[in-house]
Amino acid sequence: MTRSAPRAFLQATAIALVLAIVPVGTSAMAAVDTDTYREIDVFMDVFNRVKADYVDKVDDKTLIKGAISGMLAALDPHSAYETGLDYDNLRIQTSGSYGGLGLSVTLEDGAVKVIAPQEDTPGWRAGIKSGDYITHINGKLIYGETLDEAITEMRGPPGSKITLTLIRPGRDKPIEVSVVRERIIQKPVKWEVKNGIGYIDINTFSENTGEATKAAILGIEKSLGHAPLGYVVDLRDNGGGLRDEAVNVADDFLNYGEVVSERGREKGDIQRFYAHNGDYAHGLPVIVLTNSGTASASEIVAGALQDHHRALIMGERSFGKGSVQTVLDLGNGTALRLTTSRYYTPSGRSVQEGGIQPDIKVPQLSDPDYKSRPVFREDDLRRHLINEVKADNSVLEEDTKPDPRFSATVEQLKAKGITDFQLDYALKTIGRLATAPQVAAVTRK
Numbered sequence: 001m002t003r004s005a006p007r008a009f010l011q012a013t014a015i016a017l018v019l020a021i022v023p024v025g026t027s028a029m030a031a032v033d034t035d036t037y038r039e040i041d042v043f044m045d046v047f048n049r050v051k052a053d054y055v056d057k058v059d060d061k062t063l064i065k066g067a068i069s070g071m072l073a074a075l076d077p078h079s080a081y082e083t084g085l086d087y088d089n090l091r092i093q094t095s096g097s098y099g100g101l102g103l104s105v106t107l108e109d110g111a112v113k114v115i116a117p118q119e120d121t122p123g124w125r126a127g128i129k130s131g132d133y134i135t136h137i138n139g140k141l142i143y144g145e146t147l148d149e150a151i152t153e154m155r156g157p158p159g160s161k162i163t164l165t166l167i168r169p170g171r172d173k174p175i176e177v178s179v180v181r182e183r184i185i186q187k188p189v190k191w192e193v194k195n196g197i198g199y200i201d202i203n204t205f206s207e208n209t210g211e212a213t214k215a216a217i218l219g220i221e222k223s224l225g226h227a228p229l230g231y232v233v234d235l236r237d238n239g240g241g242l243r244d245e246a247v248n249v250a251d252d253f254l255n256y257g258e259v260v261s262e263r264g265r266e267k268g269d270i271q272r273f274y275a276h277n278g279d280y281a282h283g284l285p286v287i288v289l290t291n292s293g294t295a296s297a298s299e300i301v302a303g304a305l306q307d308h309h310r311a312l313i314m315g316e317r318s319f320g321k322g323s324v325q326t327v328l329d330l331g332n333g334t335a336l337r338l339t340t341s342r343y344y345t346p347s348g349r350s351v352q353e354g355g356i357q358p359d360i361k362v363p364q365l366s367d368p369d370y371k372s373r374p375v376f377r378e379d380d381l382r383r384h385l386i387n388e389v390k391a392d393n394s395v396l397e398e399d400t401k402p403d404p405r406f407s408a409t410v411e412q413l414k415a416k417g418i419t420d421f422q423l424d425y426a427l428k429t430i431g432r433l434a435t436a437p438q439v440a441a442v443t444r445k
Contacts, residue, residue: 043067075339077381078325082335085148088155090327090335100155101162102184103128107147111135121184126177128166135174136165158183188241191216197430198228199423202249205241205297210248217252217280229434230285232426233301236315240296243273243324243343250304251275253286253311258346259304262324269341275304285433286311287426290358292375295319302356303345313358314429315422320378322352323385342385352387353379360429361403366421368410 047063065081072079082090088098102121105112112134117124135143137153156162158181166175189212190201198220200213220228233253240246243260250259254275261272288302288311299318305311326340344350355377364370378384408421418424 072336072338074383076323076383076385077378078321078323078337079339080337082337083333085152087333087335088152090337097183097185098155099158099160099181100184101126101128101179101181103154105134105147105151105154107150108133110144112142112145112147112150118184118186122179122182126179128164128177129168131169132175133167134164135167136163138163139165156181187212189213189216191220193220193223193228194232195427195431196224196229197427198231199234199427200231201234202298203238205238205243205245205249207242207245209241209245210252213249213252214280227282227284230287230430231281232287232289232423232430233311234289234423235294235298235302236289236291236422237293238295238298239293239319240298240321243297243300246297246300247273247275250301252280253305254308255279257308260300260346261344261348262341263344264341271341285430287430288313289315289422289426290318290356291316291364291422292319292377294356295378296321299351299356300343300345303349303351306356306359307346307349312360312429313356314360314362314426315358316361316363317357317377318351318355320351320353320355322350322378322387339385350387352385354387362422362425363406364420364422365406365408366410366413366419 047067050058050063051060065083068081072081080086091098101123102118103123104115104118106115107113114123114128114130114132114134116130117128134150135141137150142150142153154162154164160181161178162181163176163178166177168175186204186206188202188204188206188209190203192199198217200216200220202209202213217231220231231253243262247259255277257275259273259275261270263270286305288305290298290302290313294302294315295318299321302311302313302318306313322342322344323339324341324343325337328336328338330336342350342352367373413419413421
Protein backbone atom coordinates (compact mmCIF):
# COMPACT_ATOMS: atom_id res chain seq x y z
CA MET A 1 0.00 0.00 0.00
CA THR A 2 1.35 3.42 -0.94
CA ARG A 3 1.57 6.12 1.64
CA SER A 4 -1.24 8.64 1.25
CA ALA A 5 -1.09 12.37 2.02
CA PRO A 6 -3.01 11.94 5.32
CA ARG A 7 -0.49 9.29 6.34
CA ALA A 8 2.46 11.58 5.71
CA PHE A 9 0.79 14.43 7.52
CA LEU A 10 -0.17 12.34 10.57
CA GLN A 11 3.24 10.72 10.72
CA ALA A 12 4.90 14.13 10.69
CA THR A 13 2.47 15.31 13.38
CA ALA A 14 3.19 12.28 15.58
CA ILE A 15 6.95 12.80 15.26
CA ALA A 16 6.54 16.50 16.06
CA LEU A 17 4.64 15.59 19.23
CA VAL A 18 7.44 13.26 20.28
CA LEU A 19 10.05 15.95 19.62
CA ALA A 20 8.03 18.49 21.60
CA ILE A 21 8.30 16.49 24.82
CA VAL A 22 12.04 15.73 24.62
CA PRO A 23 13.82 17.28 27.65
CA VAL A 24 16.09 20.26 27.13
CA GLY A 25 19.69 19.19 26.48
CA THR A 26 18.73 15.86 24.94
CA SER A 27 19.13 15.21 21.24
CA ALA A 28 15.65 15.19 19.77
CA MET A 29 16.60 12.95 16.88
CA ALA A 30 18.19 10.47 19.29
CA ALA A 31 14.97 10.36 21.30
CA VAL A 32 12.91 9.54 18.22
CA ASP A 33 14.74 6.25 17.78
CA THR A 34 14.12 3.36 15.46
CA ASP A 35 11.55 1.76 17.74
CA THR A 36 9.51 4.97 17.83
CA TYR A 37 9.50 5.23 14.04
CA ARG A 38 8.51 1.58 13.79
CA GLU A 39 5.54 2.01 16.14
CA ILE A 40 4.37 5.13 14.30
CA ASP A 41 4.61 3.19 11.05
CA VAL A 42 2.43 0.41 12.45
CA PHE A 43 -0.13 2.98 13.61
CA MET A 44 -0.27 4.54 10.15
CA ASP A 45 -0.68 1.14 8.48
CA VAL A 46 -3.69 0.41 10.69
CA PHE A 47 -5.07 3.93 10.23
CA ASN A 48 -4.99 3.72 6.43
CA ARG A 49 -6.34 0.16 6.36
CA VAL A 50 -9.34 1.22 8.45
CA LYS A 51 -9.89 4.29 6.26
CA ALA A 52 -9.79 2.20 3.11
CA ASP A 53 -11.56 -1.02 4.07
CA TYR A 54 -13.92 -0.45 7.06
CA VAL A 55 -17.52 -1.34 6.23
CA ASP A 56 -18.67 2.29 6.70
CA LYS A 57 -16.84 5.51 5.89
CA VAL A 58 -15.08 7.00 8.90
CA ASP A 59 -13.48 10.42 9.18
CA ASP A 60 -10.04 11.29 10.50
CA LYS A 61 -11.45 13.02 13.59
CA THR A 62 -13.24 9.87 14.73
CA LEU A 63 -10.17 7.71 14.26
CA ILE A 64 -7.77 10.13 15.95
CA LYS A 65 -10.12 10.60 18.90
CA GLY A 66 -10.38 6.83 19.24
CA ALA A 67 -6.60 6.47 19.08
CA ILE A 68 -6.08 9.08 21.81
CA SER A 69 -8.77 7.55 24.03
CA GLY A 70 -7.28 4.09 23.54
CA MET A 71 -3.79 5.34 24.39
CA LEU A 72 -4.98 6.84 27.68
CA ALA A 73 -7.18 3.85 28.52
CA ALA A 74 -4.06 1.68 28.28
CA LEU A 75 -2.53 3.61 31.20
CA ASP A 76 -5.00 3.56 34.09
CA PRO A 77 -8.76 3.98 34.73
CA HIS A 78 -8.54 7.70 35.53
CA SER A 79 -6.55 9.11 32.60
CA ALA A 80 -8.90 10.14 29.80
CA TYR A 81 -9.54 12.37 26.81
CA GLU A 82 -12.62 14.42 27.71
CA THR A 83 -15.00 15.71 25.05
CA GLY A 84 -18.68 16.54 24.82
CA LEU A 85 -20.72 15.93 27.97
CA ASP A 86 -17.71 14.42 29.75
CA TYR A 87 -15.85 17.69 29.23
CA ASP A 88 -18.85 19.68 30.47
CA ASN A 89 -19.14 17.48 33.56
CA LEU A 90 -15.43 17.94 34.24
CA ARG A 91 -15.84 21.73 34.19
CA ILE A 92 -18.95 21.51 36.36
CA GLN A 93 -17.14 19.38 38.93
CA THR A 94 -14.39 21.99 39.06
CA SER A 95 -16.50 25.17 39.05
CA GLY A 96 -19.58 23.78 40.81
CA SER A 97 -21.93 25.56 38.40
CA TYR A 98 -23.60 25.17 34.99
CA GLY A 99 -26.34 26.61 32.84
CA GLY A 100 -29.49 24.55 33.15
CA LEU A 101 -32.60 23.73 35.13
CA GLY A 102 -31.30 22.25 38.38
CA LEU A 103 -32.74 18.77 37.85
CA SER A 104 -31.17 15.47 38.86
CA VAL A 105 -32.35 12.84 36.38
CA THR A 106 -31.87 9.18 35.57
CA LEU A 107 -32.86 6.82 32.79
CA GLU A 108 -35.60 4.28 33.53
CA ASP A 109 -36.76 1.87 30.82
CA GLY A 110 -35.73 4.32 28.10
CA ALA A 111 -37.47 7.30 29.73
CA VAL A 112 -35.87 10.24 31.52
CA LYS A 113 -37.07 10.29 35.13
CA VAL A 114 -36.60 13.17 37.56
CA ILE A 115 -34.82 12.13 40.74
CA ALA A 116 -35.24 15.52 42.39
CA PRO A 117 -35.13 19.23 41.58
CA GLN A 118 -32.57 21.33 43.43
CA GLU A 119 -34.28 23.84 45.68
CA ASP A 120 -34.73 27.39 44.33
CA THR A 121 -33.80 26.51 40.74
CA PRO A 122 -35.86 26.94 37.55
CA GLY A 123 -37.00 23.31 37.62
CA TRP A 124 -38.05 23.57 41.27
CA ARG A 125 -39.93 26.84 40.76
CA ALA A 126 -41.69 25.40 37.69
CA GLY A 127 -43.21 22.72 39.90
CA ILE A 128 -41.29 19.76 38.47
CA LYS A 129 -41.44 16.96 41.02
CA SER A 130 -39.51 13.85 41.91
CA GLY A 131 -40.92 10.93 39.88
CA ASP A 132 -41.96 13.01 36.87
CA TYR A 133 -41.03 11.62 33.44
CA ILE A 134 -39.71 14.03 30.80
CA THR A 135 -41.05 12.91 27.41
CA HIS A 136 -40.40 15.92 25.14
CA ILE A 137 -37.89 18.78 25.06
CA ASN A 138 -39.03 21.74 22.94
CA GLY A 139 -41.65 19.49 21.38
CA LYS A 140 -39.16 16.80 20.39
CA LEU A 141 -39.75 13.27 21.70
CA ILE A 142 -36.69 12.18 23.70
CA TYR A 143 -37.85 8.66 24.58
CA GLY A 144 -35.09 6.25 23.57
CA GLU A 145 -32.31 8.86 23.69
CA THR A 146 -29.31 8.27 25.89
CA LEU A 147 -29.21 10.04 29.24
CA ASP A 148 -26.21 12.06 28.06
CA GLU A 149 -28.15 13.33 25.04
CA ALA A 150 -31.12 14.36 27.18
CA ILE A 151 -28.92 16.13 29.74
CA THR A 152 -27.07 17.98 26.96
CA GLU A 153 -30.39 19.25 25.55
CA MET A 154 -31.58 20.44 28.96
CA ARG A 155 -28.39 22.37 29.65
CA GLY A 156 -27.73 25.64 27.89
CA PRO A 157 -26.80 29.30 28.30
CA PRO A 158 -28.42 31.08 31.26
CA GLY A 159 -31.37 33.15 30.03
CA SER A 160 -32.34 30.76 27.24
CA LYS A 161 -35.82 29.24 27.21
CA ILE A 162 -36.78 25.57 27.12
CA THR A 163 -40.11 23.74 27.13
CA LEU A 164 -40.54 20.35 28.81
CA THR A 165 -43.42 17.93 28.51
CA LEU A 166 -43.92 15.82 31.63
CA ILE A 167 -45.85 12.69 32.48
CA ARG A 168 -46.76 12.61 36.17
CA PRO A 169 -48.05 9.39 37.74
CA GLY A 170 -51.66 9.92 38.78
CA ARG A 171 -52.32 12.63 36.16
CA ASP A 172 -54.31 11.78 33.05
CA LYS A 173 -52.83 14.43 30.78
CA PRO A 174 -49.24 15.50 30.08
CA ILE A 175 -47.95 18.66 31.76
CA GLU A 176 -46.13 21.26 29.72
CA VAL A 177 -43.84 23.76 31.43
CA SER A 178 -41.76 26.58 29.97
CA VAL A 179 -38.60 27.31 31.89
CA VAL A 180 -35.76 29.82 31.58
CA ARG A 181 -32.34 28.33 32.21
CA GLU A 182 -30.20 29.86 34.94
CA ARG A 183 -26.69 29.49 36.27
CA ILE A 184 -27.11 26.59 38.66
CA ILE A 185 -24.71 26.70 41.58
CA GLN A 186 -24.30 23.30 43.13
CA LYS A 187 -24.10 23.27 46.89
CA PRO A 188 -21.16 21.07 47.86
CA VAL A 189 -21.93 21.30 51.58
CA LYS A 190 -25.18 20.93 53.50
CA TRP A 191 -25.52 21.08 57.26
CA GLU A 192 -28.05 20.72 60.06
CA VAL A 193 -28.16 20.18 63.79
CA LYS A 194 -29.14 16.72 65.05
CA ASN A 195 -29.48 16.12 68.80
CA GLY A 196 -27.16 19.00 69.59
CA ILE A 197 -24.54 17.69 67.14
CA GLY A 198 -23.41 19.38 63.95
CA TYR A 199 -24.00 17.25 60.86
CA ILE A 200 -21.99 18.35 57.78
CA ASP A 201 -22.67 16.55 54.50
CA ILE A 202 -19.96 17.19 51.88
CA ASN A 203 -21.01 15.77 48.50
CA THR A 204 -18.16 17.00 46.28
CA PHE A 205 -14.94 19.02 46.35
CA SER A 206 -15.53 21.87 43.94
CA GLU A 207 -14.51 25.51 44.23
CA ASN A 208 -15.08 26.95 47.73
CA THR A 209 -15.90 23.64 49.43
CA GLY A 210 -13.40 24.52 52.15
CA GLU A 211 -15.08 27.89 52.76
CA ALA A 212 -18.51 26.26 52.67
CA THR A 213 -17.40 23.77 55.34
CA LYS A 214 -16.09 26.58 57.49
CA ALA A 215 -19.41 28.41 57.03
CA ALA A 216 -21.25 25.23 58.06
CA ILE A 217 -19.27 25.02 61.30
CA LEU A 218 -20.02 28.67 62.10
CA GLY A 219 -23.67 28.24 61.07
CA ILE A 220 -24.11 25.29 63.40
CA GLU A 221 -22.70 27.27 66.33
CA LYS A 222 -24.93 30.24 65.52
CA SER A 223 -28.01 28.02 65.20
CA LEU A 224 -27.41 26.50 68.62
CA GLY A 225 -26.23 29.66 70.28
CA HIS A 226 -23.28 27.72 71.63
CA ALA A 227 -20.80 25.06 70.57
CA PRO A 228 -22.28 21.69 69.54
CA LEU A 229 -21.39 18.42 71.25
CA GLY A 230 -19.29 17.57 68.21
CA TYR A 231 -19.44 17.09 64.46
CA VAL A 232 -20.28 14.30 62.04
CA VAL A 233 -18.70 14.89 58.64
CA ASP A 234 -20.39 12.75 56.00
CA LEU A 235 -18.11 11.79 53.08
CA ARG A 236 -20.11 8.74 51.98
CA ASP A 237 -20.43 8.46 48.19
CA ASN A 238 -18.30 11.56 47.72
CA GLY A 239 -16.19 10.74 44.67
CA GLY A 240 -13.73 13.58 45.20
CA GLY A 241 -12.84 16.67 43.20
CA LEU A 242 -10.23 19.36 43.72
CA ARG A 243 -7.20 18.51 45.84
CA ASP A 244 -6.83 22.07 47.14
CA GLU A 245 -10.38 22.02 48.48
CA ALA A 246 -9.72 18.70 50.23
CA VAL A 247 -6.71 20.34 51.88
CA ASN A 248 -8.87 23.31 52.89
CA VAL A 249 -11.56 21.08 54.43
CA ALA A 250 -9.00 19.11 56.45
CA ASP A 251 -7.43 22.43 57.48
CA ASP A 252 -10.78 23.52 58.94
CA PHE A 253 -10.40 20.82 61.60
CA LEU A 254 -6.62 20.90 62.12
CA ASN A 255 -4.32 23.28 63.98
CA TYR A 256 -1.07 22.28 62.31
CA GLY A 257 0.77 19.58 60.40
CA GLU A 258 0.90 17.99 56.99
CA VAL A 259 -2.40 17.23 55.27
CA VAL A 260 -1.18 15.32 52.23
CA SER A 261 1.89 14.85 50.04
CA GLU A 262 2.07 14.19 46.32
CA ARG A 263 4.90 12.19 44.77
CA GLY A 264 5.57 12.06 41.05
CA ARG A 265 7.64 9.79 38.87
CA GLU A 266 11.02 10.93 40.17
CA LYS A 267 12.13 10.39 43.78
CA GLY A 268 12.68 14.07 44.38
CA ASP A 269 9.34 15.09 42.91
CA ILE A 270 7.46 15.59 46.20
CA GLN A 271 5.00 18.35 47.06
CA ARG A 272 3.62 18.73 50.59
CA PHE A 273 0.53 20.58 51.78
CA TYR A 274 0.09 21.80 55.35
CA ALA A 275 -2.69 22.97 57.66
CA HIS A 276 -2.70 26.51 58.99
CA ASN A 277 -3.09 27.48 62.62
CA GLY A 278 -6.74 27.52 63.71
CA ASP A 279 -9.12 24.59 64.26
CA TYR A 280 -12.58 26.00 63.56
CA ALA A 281 -14.15 23.04 65.38
CA HIS A 282 -12.16 23.98 68.53
CA GLY A 283 -11.03 20.43 69.25
CA LEU A 284 -14.56 19.06 69.64
CA PRO A 285 -15.13 15.37 68.79
CA VAL A 286 -15.34 14.66 65.05
CA ILE A 287 -16.52 11.51 63.29
CA VAL A 288 -16.03 11.09 59.54
CA LEU A 289 -18.41 8.70 57.78
CA THR A 290 -16.98 6.74 54.84
CA ASN A 291 -18.07 3.94 52.53
CA SER A 292 -16.92 2.32 49.29
CA GLY A 293 -17.94 5.47 47.38
CA THR A 294 -15.63 7.71 49.43
CA ALA A 295 -12.83 8.39 46.97
CA SER A 296 -9.83 10.53 46.10
CA ALA A 297 -10.16 14.02 47.66
CA SER A 298 -12.50 12.55 50.28
CA GLU A 299 -9.81 10.05 51.21
CA ILE A 300 -7.31 12.89 51.58
CA VAL A 301 -9.55 14.44 54.24
CA ALA A 302 -10.29 11.15 56.01
CA GLY A 303 -6.63 10.08 55.94
CA ALA A 304 -5.35 13.41 57.30
CA LEU A 305 -7.84 13.57 60.16
CA GLN A 306 -7.20 9.92 61.00
CA ASP A 307 -3.41 10.25 61.00
CA HIS A 308 -3.55 13.33 63.20
CA HIS A 309 -5.95 11.53 65.59
CA ARG A 310 -8.35 14.41 65.04
CA ALA A 311 -11.33 12.30 64.02
CA LEU A 312 -12.67 8.79 64.21
CA ILE A 313 -13.31 7.26 60.80
CA MET A 314 -16.52 5.27 60.89
CA GLY A 315 -18.41 3.17 58.37
CA GLU A 316 -16.79 1.09 55.63
CA ARG A 317 -13.45 0.95 53.83
CA SER A 318 -13.14 3.74 51.29
CA PHE A 319 -12.68 3.38 47.53
CA GLY A 320 -8.87 3.41 47.40
CA LYS A 321 -8.04 5.99 44.71
CA GLY A 322 -4.62 7.29 45.69
CA SER A 323 -3.67 8.99 42.42
CA VAL A 324 -3.74 12.60 41.29
CA GLN A 325 -4.97 13.73 37.88
CA THR A 326 -3.81 16.92 36.19
CA VAL A 327 -6.33 18.45 33.79
CA LEU A 328 -5.01 20.24 30.70
CA ASP A 329 -7.59 22.15 28.66
CA LEU A 330 -6.80 21.51 24.99
CA GLY A 331 -9.34 23.98 23.60
CA ASN A 332 -12.36 23.36 21.38
CA GLY A 333 -14.24 21.67 24.24
CA THR A 334 -11.61 19.01 24.90
CA ALA A 335 -9.29 18.29 27.80
CA LEU A 336 -6.62 15.81 28.80
CA ARG A 337 -7.00 14.28 32.25
CA LEU A 338 -3.69 12.59 33.05
CA THR A 339 -2.50 10.77 36.16
CA THR A 340 0.68 12.61 37.19
CA SER A 341 1.35 11.60 40.80
CA ARG A 342 0.27 9.56 43.82
CA TYR A 343 -0.78 11.06 47.10
CA TYR A 344 0.11 9.95 50.62
CA THR A 345 -1.41 10.62 54.03
CA PRO A 346 0.66 12.49 56.67
CA SER A 347 2.05 9.21 58.06
CA GLY A 348 3.24 8.20 54.57
CA ARG A 349 0.43 5.78 53.77
CA SER A 350 -0.73 5.35 50.20
CA VAL A 351 -4.47 4.69 50.01
CA GLN A 352 -4.11 3.27 46.49
CA GLU A 353 -6.02 -0.03 46.33
CA GLY A 354 -6.38 -0.36 50.11
CA GLY A 355 -8.31 2.82 50.84
CA ILE A 356 -8.89 4.21 54.32
CA GLN A 357 -9.78 1.55 56.85
CA PRO A 358 -12.36 2.84 59.36
CA ASP A 359 -11.46 2.98 63.04
CA ILE A 360 -14.93 1.64 63.78
CA LYS A 361 -16.51 -0.56 61.12
CA VAL A 362 -20.25 0.06 60.96
CA PRO A 363 -22.40 -1.60 58.28
CA GLN A 364 -25.35 0.23 56.77
CA LEU A 365 -27.98 -2.00 58.41
CA SER A 366 -30.81 0.29 57.31
CA ASP A 367 -30.13 -0.67 53.68
CA PRO A 368 -32.04 -3.92 53.03
CA ASP A 369 -29.61 -4.87 50.25
CA TYR A 370 -26.33 -4.01 51.96
CA LYS A 371 -25.26 -7.67 52.19
CA SER A 372 -26.13 -8.58 48.61
CA ARG A 373 -25.34 -5.39 46.71
CA PRO A 374 -22.02 -5.70 44.80
CA VAL A 375 -19.31 -3.29 45.97
CA PHE A 376 -16.73 -1.92 43.54
CA ARG A 377 -13.52 -0.21 44.53
CA GLU A 378 -10.27 0.89 42.88
CA ASP A 379 -8.73 -2.58 43.08
CA ASP A 380 -11.64 -3.93 40.98
CA LEU A 381 -10.84 -1.62 38.06
CA ARG A 382 -8.79 -2.83 35.12
CA ARG A 383 -5.28 -1.40 34.86
CA HIS A 384 -5.49 0.27 38.25
CA LEU A 385 -2.19 1.49 39.69
CA ILE A 386 -0.50 -0.97 42.03
CA ASN A 387 0.25 0.14 45.57
CA GLU A 388 4.03 -0.21 45.61
CA VAL A 389 4.08 -0.22 49.41
CA LYS A 390 1.55 -2.97 50.01
CA ALA A 391 0.87 -5.16 47.00
CA ASP A 392 -0.44 -8.04 49.12
CA ASN A 393 -4.22 -7.94 48.74
CA SER A 394 -4.64 -10.06 51.83
CA VAL A 395 -4.34 -6.88 53.89
CA LEU A 396 -7.44 -5.57 52.17
CA GLU A 397 -9.76 -8.33 53.31
CA GLU A 398 -12.74 -7.15 55.31
CA ASP A 399 -13.40 -8.38 58.83
CA THR A 400 -16.36 -10.73 58.47
CA LYS A 401 -16.73 -11.72 62.13
CA PRO A 402 -20.28 -11.08 63.40
CA ASP A 403 -20.59 -8.14 65.77
CA PRO A 404 -23.47 -8.25 68.27
CA ARG A 405 -23.78 -4.46 68.07
CA PHE A 406 -24.85 -4.76 64.46
CA SER A 407 -27.50 -7.46 64.53
CA ALA A 408 -30.64 -5.34 64.11
CA THR A 409 -32.85 -5.92 61.07
CA VAL A 410 -34.24 -3.26 58.73
CA GLU A 411 -37.69 -3.75 60.24
CA GLN A 412 -36.40 -3.35 63.78
CA LEU A 413 -34.60 -0.15 62.82
CA LYS A 414 -37.68 1.23 61.09
CA ALA A 415 -39.71 0.56 64.22
CA LYS A 416 -37.25 2.80 66.08
CA GLY A 417 -37.41 5.47 63.38
CA ILE A 418 -33.84 4.83 62.19
CA THR A 419 -33.49 5.25 58.42
CA ASP A 420 -29.69 5.78 58.32
CA PHE A 421 -28.00 3.39 60.75
CA GLN A 422 -24.45 4.60 60.17
CA LEU A 423 -25.40 8.21 60.83
CA ASP A 424 -27.47 7.24 63.86
CA TYR A 425 -24.55 5.25 65.30
CA ALA A 426 -22.16 8.17 64.67
CA LEU A 427 -24.47 10.64 66.43
CA LYS A 428 -24.82 8.36 69.45
CA THR A 429 -21.05 7.87 69.55
CA ILE A 430 -20.48 11.64 69.51
CA GLY A 431 -22.93 11.90 72.41
CA ARG A 432 -20.91 9.39 74.39
CA LEU A 433 -17.60 11.08 73.53
CA ALA A 434 -18.97 14.46 74.55
CA THR A 435 -19.80 13.20 78.04
CA ALA A 436 -16.53 11.26 78.38
CA PRO A 437 -13.85 13.10 76.34
CA GLN A 438 -11.10 10.85 77.61
CA VAL A 439 -12.63 7.99 75.63
CA ALA A 440 -11.62 9.67 72.37
CA ALA A 441 -7.96 8.94 73.05
CA VAL A 442 -8.46 5.22 73.39
CA THR A 443 -11.31 4.53 70.97
CA ARG A 444 -9.14 4.68 67.85
CA LYS A 445 -7.81 1.22 67.02
